[in-house]
Amino acid sequence: xxxxxxxxxxxxxxxxxxxxxxxxxxxxxxxxxxxxxxxxxxxxxxxxxxxxxxxxxxxxxxxxxxxxxxxxxxxxxxxxxxxxxxxxxxxxxxxxxxxxxxxxxxxxxxxxxxxxxxxxxxxxxxxxxxxxxxxxxxxxxxxxxxxxxxxxxxxxxxxxxxxxxxxxxxxxxxxxxxxxxxxxxxxxxxxxxxxxxxxxxxxxxxxxxxxxxxxxxxxxxxxxxxxxxxxxxxxxxxxxxxxxxxxxxxxxxxxxxxxxxxxxxxxxxxxxxxxxxxxxxxxxxxxxxxxxxxxxxxxxxxxxxxxxxxxxxxxxxxxxxxxxxxxxxxxxxxxxxxxxxxxxxxxxxxxxxxxxxxxxxxxxxxxxxxxxxxxxxx
Amino acid sequence: xxxxxxxxxxxxxxxxxxxxxxxxxxxxxxxxxxxxxxxxxxxxxxxxxxxxxxxxxxxxxxxxxxxxxxxxxxxxxxxxxxxxxxxxxxxxxxxxxxxxxxxxxxxxxxxxxxxxxxxxxxxxxxxxxxxxxxxxxxxxxxxxxxxxxxxxxxxxxxxxxxxxxxxxxxxxxxxxxxxxxxxxxxxxxxxxxxxxxxxxxxxxxxxxxxxxxxxxxxxxxxxxxxxxxxxxxxxxxxxxxxxxxxxxxxxxxxxxxxxxxxxxxxxxxxxxxxxxxxxxxxxxxxxxxxxxxxxxxxxxxxxxxxxxxxxxxxxxxxxxxxxxxxxxxxxxxxxxxxxxxxxxxxxxxxxxxxxxxxxxxxxxxxxxxxxxxxxxxxxxxxxxxxxxxxxxxxxxxxxx
Numbered sequence: 001x002x003x004x005x006x007x008x009x010x011x012x013x014x015x016x017x018x019x020x021x022x023x024x025x026x027x028x029x030x031x032x033x034x035x036x037x038x039x040x041x042x043x044x045x046x047x048x049x050x051x052x053x054x055x056x057x058x059x060x061x062x063x064x065x066x067x068x069x070x071x072x073x074x075x076x077x078x079x080x081x082x083x084x085x086x087x088x089x090x091x092x093x094x095x096x097x098x099x100x101x102x103x104x105x106x107x108x109x110x111x112x113x114x115x116x117x118x119x120x121x122x123x124x125x126x127x128x129x130x131x132x133x134x135x136x137x138x139x140x141x142x143x144x145x146x147x148x149x150x151x152x153x154x155x156x157x158x159x160x161x162x163x164x165x166x167x168x169x170x171x172x173x174x175x176x177x178x179x180x181x182x183x184x185x186x187x188x189x190x191x192x193x194x195x196x197x198x199x200x201x202x203x204x205x206x207x208x209x210x211x212x213x214x215x216x217x218x219x220x221x222x223x224x225x226x227x228x229x230x231x232x233x234x235x236x237x238x239x240x241x242x243x244x245x246x247x248x249x250x251x252x253x254x255x256x257x258x259x260x261x262x263x264x265x266x267x268x269x270x271x272x273x274x275x276x277x278x279x280x281x282x283x284x285x286x287x288x289x290x291x292x293x294x295x296x297x298x299x300x301x302x303x304x305x306x307x308x309x310x311x312x313x314x315x316x317x318x319x320x321x322x323x324x325x326x327x328x329x330x331x332x333x334x335x336x337x338x339x340x341x342x343x344x345x346x347x348x349x350x351x352x353x354x355x356x357x358x359x360x361x362x363x364x365x366x367x368x369x370x371x372x373x374x375x376x377x378x
Numbered sequence: 379x380x381x382x383x384x385x386x387x388x389x390x391x392x393x394x395x396x397x398x399x400x401x402x403x404x405x406x407x408x409x410x411x412x413x414x415x416x417x418x419x420x421x422x423x424x425x426x427x428x429x430x431x432x433x434x435x436x437x438x439x440x441x442x443x444x445x446x447x448x449x450x451x452x453x454x455x456x457x458x459x460x461x462x463x464x465x466x467x468x469x470x471x472x473x474x475x476x477x478x479x480x481x482x483x484x485x486x487x488x489x490x491x492x493x494x495x496x497x498x499x500x501x502x503x504x505x506x507x508x509x510x511x512x513x514x515x516x517x518x519x520x521x522x523x524x525x526x527x528x529x530x531x532x533x534x535x536x537x538x539x540x541x542x543x544x545x546x547x548x549x550x551x552x553x554x555x556x557x558x559x560x561x562x563x564x565x566x567x568x569x570x571x572x573x574x575x576x577x578x579x580x581x582x583x584x585x586x587x588x589x590x591x592x593x594x595x596x597x598x599x600x601x602x603x604x605x606x607x608x609x610x611x612x613x614x615x616x617x618x619x620x621x622x623x624x625x626x627x628x629x630x631x632x633x634x635x636x637x638x639x640x641x642x643x644x645x646x647x648x649x650x651x652x653x654x655x656x657x658x659x660x661x662x663x664x665x666x667x668x669x670x671x672x673x674x675x676x677x678x679x680x681x682x683x684x685x686x687x688x689x690x691x692x693x694x695x696x697x698x699x700x701x702x703x704x705x706x707x708x709x710x711x712x713x714x715x716x717x718x719x720x721x722x723x724x725x726x727x728x729x730x731x732x733x734x735x736x737x738x739x740x741x742x743x744x745x746x747x748x749x750x751x752x753x754x755x756x757x758x759x760x761x762x763x764x765x766x767x768x769x770x771x772x773x774x775x776x777x778x
Binding site for chain 2: 003260263264271272274275276277280281283284285287288291292293294295296298299317320321366369370372373374376377378
């Protein structure tokens with residue numbers, strides 16, 4: 001069970017202080033209000049790189065620190081608290097994990113140093129429809145002399161407008177919904193034939209649609225085995241799911257803290273509203289849900305670090321359970337704040353909007369509930 | 379952690395556990411049998427554990443314990459389970475080992491500890507608790523059983539209810555009003571009295587699930603010794619708050635399982651149709667089972683996390699007991715409701731040959747489990763504790 005080491009506690013405290021000081025929700029508001037900023041601040045990203053966060057999962061030989069997923073999750077939780085916009089999750093966790101899980105030594109040596117120093121931004125491009133269906137891949141990669149040609153589209157690609165490279169899941173064999181026949185390719189964002197379009201999502205963050213028309217890549221762009229990306233992709237997605245769950249935990253925890261603070265200060269009917277039992281009991285239920293959500297997230301992060309045999313089960317548990325809590329918490333954040341919670345001037349709306357995007361990312365509750373039942377054999 | 383200790387425990391258990399008891403359910407009052415061989419073996423086992431100090435292993439040796447750490451006590455529990463047995467003494471002692479004893483270690487005088495603790499730790503003296511009254515349930519502080527002193531000691535009059543095991547106990551720890559003029563929480567004391575005396579009468583209570591260990595207990599000029607107060611006069615409310623923390627902890631530190639039935643999804647696959655790929659055909663029930671099993675895992679992971687944090691000295695375990703009590707209740711009650719739904723008509727039997735033992739047990743457990751959100755501080759009282767003591771929300775504006 002996750003008892004933090006001294007180093008982890010230190011990194012958590014450092015991240016917490018840094019986020020509040022350098023990348024608070026006010027910074028996110030400024031980014032939202034100025035579309036020319038491109039969704040994230042380069043200087044904020046550079047600070048993260050300077051603190052070593054982009055290299056937490058990479059080996060020391062490539063400039064990383066190899067500190068593991070629990071450490072990374074602690075940082076993501078702090079970023080989630082302030083809705084800090086950055087490619088850290090999409091590139092430094094998902095991108096790096098993809099290269100670590102599937103890349104050959106040559107591919108790792110070629111890509112990891114750029115990912116660690118922040119110059120390369122690599123993001124996963126998987127989903128093609130309106131929901132997460134990892135087996136539903138229609139985008140094709142066809143073998144040609146010396147490489148492959150990719151044709152098709154992707155959507156809901158996180159940090160897709162700033163990415164320098166995409167980790168693209170392509171169909172190389174079988175029917176559109178076969179588990180077999182999917183392959184992973186690393187494709188440069190400036191490849192001829194690749195177009196990207198920004199999606200104006202409700203959370204004002206960077207999501208993109210990709211259109212690939214006869215995009216030619218070298219044979220060395222194939223990551224892992226041809227046709228057999230399934231197992232690697234499952235492992236990669238589970239890491240992404242747990243990472244998003246960690247961010248969601250932070251978002252929900254901040255929403256809880258804001259709500260609790262309001263309960264202690266807002267007066268109506270001559271009393272602080274937190275003295276009303278109907279509200280006190282709701283706060284108690286939300287706090288209990290938060291404790292349980294934290295247990296699921298920390299257990300899942302620890303399981304990845306331990307390379308345990310129940311990572312898939314814990315990943316679905318964490319994503320589903322935190323999703324349930326964040327969903328309820330983001331609604332209560334608005335409801336308990338009342339009218340002020342409905343105004344754009346107050347931050348509550350940011351948390352509600354971001355919550356739904358995170359809930360949908362890498363599988364919503366229904367997806368993970370079904371997967372959990374399947375994993376348990378019913 | 380001493381694997382040496384674990385080895386010595388395992389060896390002692392192997393040498394001392396009577397073969398006749400292996401795999402036998404030791405029950406609340408001993409094995410449910412009239413077989414003299416088993417009953418004799420049970421008495422041997424009790425006395426060996428008591429002599430070793432393992433009835434209450436974390437208590438000091440001078441009071442009948444063994445002076446061990448919580449971690450060592452867990453090693454013993456696990457070793458006993460591995461050997462197909464358990465420690466019956468906490469059950470034999472009623473509320474003694476789990477609640478009255480730990481509280482007495484903190485609040486008792488030297489004389490009280492020497493007099494009472496060894497009896498609990500050996501399982502020879504059973505204790506009950508006289509707390510709730512017909513008009514003082516969740517609002518325990520409004521209790522009206524009163525005690526006053528005369529030349530010979532304390533005189534107690536009033537009625538208690540939900541006194542678990544009162545008809546089989548030798549001693550009772552009772553909350554009584556000793557200052558009728560003080561504010562309600564300030565005039566209460568914790569008094570210890572013998573149950574086998576003319577002024578005490580008990581009547582068992584039959585519950586919705588059938589027979590129960592609960593009783594109504596009547597005090598009519600019942601007597602207690604001069605030195606029968608645990609804690610200071612009129613300070614019974616602090617004593618009981620601490621005692622109830624021990625109760626919540628003893629109720630919540632174990633995972634939610636049942637000795638009688640398989641996990642719900644396994645039972646479901648026995649009773650219900652499945653699709654070709656082994657999924658339950660009823661998609662709605664399947665989703666609710668998955669939600670329940672995830673809630674159960676989250677609850678168990680939270681116990682594990684809080685215990686790990688406590689070992690690291692990071693958290694006061696009792697502060698989280700209310701959270702765990704309510705989540706344990708949620709999980710257990712939902713489990714019972716799901717089991718009944720899965721069993722259909724077969725989950726509606728009271729007794730008789732038309733039902734399997736598992737089905738009948740599921741029904742009784744469903745009914746009995748409704749008490750979980752009522753006893754030990756109701757579901758709503760736990761939420762009050764969380765909102766005030768943990769979250770720091772102000773006292774509710776309504777009276778109470």
